[in-house]
Amino acid sequence: MAFSLYAASAKGVPALLLSRILDVQNKTATVLTGKLRECLFRDRDTEMLTGLVEIDGGHFCGKPRKGRIRFKQRPEDVAAAIEARMRGEPVKKRRPRNKAEAKNWERRALKRIVMVLREVYPEGGKGAYKTRVAVAYTENERAATRLATTLIEPGSTVMTDENAAYTPLSIWFDHHCVEHSVEFSTIDGVNENQAESFFSRMRRAEYGTFHGYRPKYLLDYAQEFAWREDVRTRTESEKLKDLIKRVFSCGLSRWWRGYWQGHHRAGEFRVES
Numbered sequence: 001m002a003f004s005l006y007a008a009s010a011k012g013v014p015a016l017l018l019s020r021i022l023d024v025q026n027k028t029a030t031v032l033t034g035k036l037r038e039c040l041f042r043d044r045d046t047e048m049l050t051g052l053v054e055i056d057g058g059h060f061c062g063k064p065r066k067g068r069i070r071f072k073q074r075p076e077d078v079a080a081a082i083e084a085r086m087r088g089e090p091v092k093k094r095r096p097r098n099k100a101e102a103k104n105w106e107r108r109a110l111k112r113i114v115m116v117l118r119e120v121y122p123e124g125g126k127g128a129y130k131t132r133v134a135v136a137y138t139e140n141e142r143a144a145t146r147l148a149t150t151l152i153e154p155g156s157t158v159m160t161d162e163n164a165a166y167t168p169l170s171i172w173f174d175h176h177c178v179e180h181s182v183e184f185s186t187i188d189g190v191n192e193n194q195a196e197s198f199f200s201r202m203r204r205a206e207y208g209t210f211h212g213y214r215p216k217y218l219l220d221y222a223q224e225f226a227w228r229e230d231v232r233t234r235t236e237s238e239k240l241k242d243l244i245k246r247v248f249s250c251g252l253s254r255w256w257r258g259y260w261q262g263h264h265r266a267g268e269f270r271v272e273s
Helices: 002-008 015-022 026-042 075-086 099-108 141-151 164-171 193-208 215-230 236-250
Strands: 052-060 112-120 128-136 157-161 174-178
Touching (some): 112 193, 128 141, 128 215, 164 174, 193 215
Antiparallel strands (some): 112 128
């Protein structure tokens, strides 16, 4: 029953809901969903992408909370910061106005970038069918180059936005970009719609299903939604069989056995950048 509910949900299933339906403790449901994500991650597809591939990065975690009082940045502070940048001087960081703002600054330090690479069907209108994900601190040149050269066959066609992090990709790939500040798709059809589709599903789950991610397990969630995107066109029976096959090919859990006894996975998985 748990496997069926997990496979059938479009944007993930929360452990609390699972515990109520299955009549088990929340601890049991939490560890079970964690083990399923572990299986999806450890048994993930590692075949290199080829053909047409879209790449993009999205911000997750570290969402600030709005306090009781609204603070607006003063125009003179903005002007002083611009002048300092023009002179090549470091911009002076102001101190937080109160404890709530200081807490929000701490939350922003937890912000991460989920990088997604999606191979698109050669036939138009079918979307993407292979998804690879990674987590980085920032969407920079080093992380983008490392992921692209590791996960994409040289000579493939790559579509990105105008972010300077993707500029070096033209060395290895047929690189095209769309300027998102101007348009969502070029007249020639260059776009990132499939990458944005992945972020749309994952972000709706962040807000409506799980109500937040944490950096330590962010890659686990990203891999879960990569799997959901890749099996979205299959029947419920096919999704369930695929999930069970991955579960039985992983063996014993490495990260969630003894979780409530204090045996936790060390650190987070991310691209060093």
